[in-house]
Amino acid sequence: MLSGISIDVRGGETVVLLGTNGNGKSTLIKCIMGQVRPTAGRIVATIDGTSYDLIGRSTEDIVGIGISLVPEGRRLFPKLTVEENLLLGAFREFARARISDSLAFCFDAFPRLKERRRQLAGSMSGGEQQMLAIARALMALPKILLVDEPSVGLAPILVSKTIETIANLKKQLGLTVLMAEQNFRQAIRIADRGYVLVHGQIVLSADDPQALQQNELVRRFYLGVG
Numbered sequence: 001m002l003s004g005i006s007i008d009v010r011g012g013e014t015v016v017l018l019g020t021n022g023n024g025k026s027t028l029i030k031c032i033m034g035q036v037r038p039t040a041g042r043i044v045a046t047i048d049g050t051s052y053d054l055i056g057r058s059t060e061d062i063v064g065i066g067i068s069l070v071p072e073g074r075r076l077f078p079k080l081t082v083e084e085n086l087l088l089g090a091f092r093e094f095a096r097a098r099i100s101d102s103l104a105f106c107f108d109a110f111p112r113l114k115e116r117r118r119q120l121a122g123s124m125s126g127g128e129q130q131m132l133a134i135a136r137a138l139m140a141l142p143k144i145l146l147v148d149e150p151s152v153g154l155a156p157i158l159v160s161k162t163i164e165t166i167a168n169l170k171k172q173l174g175l176t177v178l179m180a181e182q183n184f185r186q187a188i189r190i191a192d193r194g195y196v197l198v199h200g201q202i203v204l205s206a207d208d209p210q211a212l213q214q215n216e217l218v219r220r221f222y223l224g225v226g
Helices: 025-032 059-064 082-088 099-109 111-115 126-138 156-173 184-190 209-214 216-221
Strands: 014-018 044-047 050-053 067-070 144-148 176-181 193-198 201-206
Touching: 014 025, 014 156, 014 184, 025 144, 025 176, 059 067, 067 126, 082 099, 082 126, 099 111, 099 126, 099 156, 111 126, 126 144, 126 156, 144 156, 156 176, 156 184, 176 184, 184 209, 193 209, 201 209, 201 216, 209 216
Parallel strands: 014 176, 014 193, 067 144, 144 176
Antiparallel strands: 044 050, 193 201
């Protein structure tokens, strides 16, 4: 249950929501995407100079204004091919006319997906599936990318590569990124700012990654220092 949450993500930033399992990170992401309806408060997104109140909007409508989600656990269609999963990501009207260019970009960014474009998504490794989940979200040509727990189920070396990929794509595409993650060490590497959630409340708001790393709460309970 979330209570008294107030966060701000400015254009072009990577902001991380940090915390262990069960503290409300994914719930907050789902509220933004219209998958969970808050009982109070406002969620406002400003895209290309236009502000949108997201409360009461359907998930489809939220995607339509330029917000995409890489969900926790990837949530692919396992019996569809890599390419079919990617095409489903481009259902947003704005993206439909640009499918060829978007596919070319995704295959350039993720050569493994191009190699396996005819392979069933469910038969791929966890790292490959995470690539596909990220690429599918990009097929909608979002301005804001939400990423929910990208490290879940991945080996440490793949976690590092996935986090680096998100950072590179953010710079390349000029995205605004809000990422929920429990792996503090990896998330802090690419964060501009961050928030720590405990029991559905924000217990720390940091204006830069150094402030996160140096905070006594983070050092003791999440980084194992001190």
